[in-house]
Amino acid sequence: MSLELNDITLVYPDGDTRLTALDSVNLEVPQGSLTAVVGPSGSGKSSLLAVAATLITPDVGTVTIDGTSTTGLSRGELTELRRHKIGIVFQQPNLLPSLTAAEQLQVMAQIDGRRPRTARNRAMELLAVVGLADQAGRRPHQLSGGQRQRINIARALMNDPTVLLVDEPTSALDHERGAAVIDLIHQVTHQQATATVLVTHDRTHLTAVDQIAEVHDGRLTLSTATH
Amino acid sequence: MFVAWRDLTFAKGRFALMGTVIVLITLLVGLLSGLTAGLGRQNISAITGLPADKIAFQDPAGGQDLSYANSTVTQKQWQQWSKAPGIESAEPLGITTTRATAGDNRTAVSAFGVQAGSRLAPESSKIDDQSVVLSTAAADDLGVNTGDSLTLAGQQLKVAAVRGDAYFSHTPVIWTSLDVWQQSAPPTGGDDGQTATVIALNTTSKADVAATDQQAGTQTVSTDDSLSAIGSYTSENGSLQLMRGFLFAISALVIGAFFTVWTIQRSGDVAVLKALGASTATLLKDALGQAVVLLAGGTLTGTGIAVGLGALVAGSAVPFVLTPGTVLIPAAVMIALGALGAALSIRRITSVDPLTALGSAR
Numbered sequence: 001m002s003l004e005l006n007d008i009t010l011v012y013p014d015g016d017t018r019l020t021a022l023d024s025v026n027l028e029v030p031q032g033s034l035t036a037v038v039g040p041s042g043s044g045k046s047s048l049l050a051v052a053a054t055l056i057t058p059d060v061g062t063v064t065i066d067g068t069s070t071t072g073l074s075r076g077e078l079t080e081l082r083r084h085k086i087g088i089v090f091q092q093p094n095l096l097p098s099l100t101a102a103e104q105l106q107v108m109a110q111i112d113g114r115r116p117r118t119a120r121n122r123a124m125e126l127l128a129v130v131g132l133a134d135q136a137g138r139r140p141h142q143l144s145g146g147q148r149q150r151i152n153i154a155r156a157l158m159n160d161p162t163v164l165l166v167d168e169p170t171s172a173l174d175h176e177r178g179a180a181v182i183d184l185i186h187q188v189t190h191q192q193a194t195a196t197v198l199v200t201h202d203r204t205h206l207t208a209v210d211q212i213a214e215v216h217d218g219r220l221t222l223s224t225a226t227h
Numbered sequence: 228m229f230v231a232w233r234d235l236t237f238a239k240g241r242f243a244l245m246g247t248v249i250v251l252i253t254l255l256v257g258l259l260s261g262l263t264a265g266l267g268r269q270n271i272s273a274i275t276g277l278p279a280d281k282i283a284f285q286d287p288a289g290g291q292d293l294s295y296a297n298s299t300v301t302q303k304q305w306q307q308w309s310k311a312p313g314i315e316s317a318e319p320l321g322i323t324t325t326r327a328t329a330g331d332n333r334t335a336v337s338a339f340g341v342q343a344g345s346r347l348a349p350e351s352s353k354i355d356d357q358s359v360v361l362s363t364a365a366a367d368d369l370g371v372n373t374g375d376s377l378t379l380a381g382q383q384l385k386v387a388a389v390r391g392d393a394y395f396s397h398t399p400v401i402w403t404s405l406d407v408w409q410q411s412a413p414p415t416g417g418d419d420g421q422t423a424t425v426i427a428l429n430t431t432s433k434a435d436v437a438a439t440d441q442q443a444g445t446q447t448v449s450t451d452d453s454l455s456a457i458g459s460y461t462s463e464n465g466s467l468q469l470m471r472g473f474l475f476a477i478s479a480l481v482i483g484a485f486f487t488v489w490t491i492q493r494s495g496d497v498a499v500l501k502a503l504g505a506s507t508a509t510l511l512k513d514a515l516g517q518a519v520v521l522l523a524g525g526t527l528t529g530t531g532i533a534v535g536l537g538a539l540v541a542g543s544a545v546p547f548v549l550t551p552g553t554v555l556i557p558a559a560v561m562i563a564l565g566a567l568g569a570a571l572s573i574r575r576i577t578s579v580d581p582l583t584a585l586g587s588a589r
Contacts, residue, residue: 046585049585050582050585053502053585055502055581055582055585056582076506079501079504079505079506079507080504080506082502082503082504083503083504083505084504086504088502088503088584088585090499090502090584090585091585094495094499094584096230096233096496096499096500097237097496098230098233098234098236098237098238099230099233103229103233106229107229107230107500108503108504110229110230111500111503111504111505111506111509112504113509139237155503159504167585
């Protein structure tokens with residue numbers, strides 16, 4: 001199992017009281033499968049993604065990424081785990097304005113201490129996967145919203161992650177472009193054999209997923225998708 | 228430096244503006260350093276050029292500071308020093324500022340009186356009660372050469388030689404005999420024998436300076452420490468060094484302010500990179516590298532312009548000294564202090580929370 005959340009509880013301080021964002025959540029995502037996390041705003045979807053991304057440490061429970069438990073790991077060790085095992089596709093593309101499309105991917109190799117030039121081939125390969133090989137030299141302001149989101153996806157795949165976490169990737173796109181992005185995520189999940197978690201509020205995308213996790217008030221209910 | 232290099236070329240306007248500020252501050256620091264050294268040399272070169280490691284002054288009364296202007300030593304005192312153990316040489320040196328004329332040319336000079344054959348003066352074998360040795364600047368100001376005549380404080384004297392570029396208190400030096408100096412200097416009211424201003428000493432490790440000071444009624448300091456006894460040097464050099472210090476501090480603050488704003492502006496990008504797995508150390512190295520590149524580029528350009536302008540004015544009446552010390556040291560200090568200012572600013576990278584990259588607010 002590439003991603004396992006076991007009995008996760010996360011509590012936030014909320015004024016004088018405490019708010020339970022995740023309540024005894026269990027989730028297993030196998031390699032090469034796509035799990036959609038759905039639920040209303042404030043239900044705990046983003047918290048679940050942040051815990052899976054090792055950006056928040058849960059109050060209770062364990063997170064296991066590709067067989068490695070995150071419990072007790074230092075901040076540096078978590079950063080390294082994130083760098084090598086986890087790909088994150090942000091809700092907004094969050095591309096760096098000074099970098100070209102190819103460099104947005106090469107920077108992943110650079111933060112891993114590899115020479116960016118040697119990563120050029122891999123970056124071009126991934127840009128071809130997302131259909132943007134001919135846009136490699138363009139900067140974010142020269143690209144459309146859909147193109148930026150595709151680069152966001154390609155960047156997340158640059159270090160060959162075993163877990164791919166995707167946060168509302170279609171929220172800023174029209175339906176047609178949104179559907180294309182979901183198709184792409186479905187495609188790369190199977191091609192790259194990642195354990196993918198897709199947080200979305202749009203139920204029309206659920207036909208492409210293998211497992212659905214409904215979150216309500218921090219509690220999670222699993223169901224298998226019917227294609 | 229992957230992102231840092233690309234930021235430098237992408238945000239050209241912002242970095243060019245900051246680079247220009249660094250160039251201008253460096254230019255100002257470079258020119259001020261050259262001027263400080265030039266003015267300093269015109270104040271002290273006659274003293275720093277003396278073949279002596281210590282200077283003995285008349286012990287000032289009532290805890291007053293040592294002063295070349297107020298010191299008078301007697302023949303008895305320099306004889307005491309000559310006989311003291313560990314003293315290789317103890318030579319009297321008279322110093323006074325007076326006026327010299329040659330034809331229609333008049334100039335203020337410092338008369339340095341030495342004994343016949345003293346090692347303190349250049350070409351001292353040619354110095355006697357009728358002949359003097361002029362520094363180049365004194366000869367130029369008076370328009371005289373070897374063999375010409377001049378009048379020093381009413382005494383008609385012959386130029387025996389022109390040698391060296393000694394200056395004291397912004398006036399060129401004329402080396403005279405001790406008797407000629409004594410007639411040029413204001414009366415000291417001392418004893419009937421010969422007097423001088425200070426005693427220039429060459430000592431060995433065996434010298435008991437404190438004991439001899441007590442015995443002779445003198446106060447001895449190293450040649451370098453004696454520079455603070457030149458009133459004009461202390462006040463002038465202090466003011467210029469203060470200005471230079473302020474410029475260094477201002478440059479560090481300006482650079483710090485720029486990188487503070489820059490780091491705040493790109494904190495979103497930093498959060499994304501952290502979320503993607505960049506370590507804080509990598510991001511700090513990247514940001515500091517960017518600051519050092521900007522600083523080094525600006526400082527080198529500013530230093531280059533300062534060297535060019537310095538070379539233009541160095542031969543003129545402006546006292547400007549162009550040496551590695553006046554060029555490279557201020558540049559190195561600028562880079563070091565600027566990097567410190569930048570380092571203090573970019574440390575806020577450590578507090579950027581990668582979780583903010585997951586929000587939709589960006």
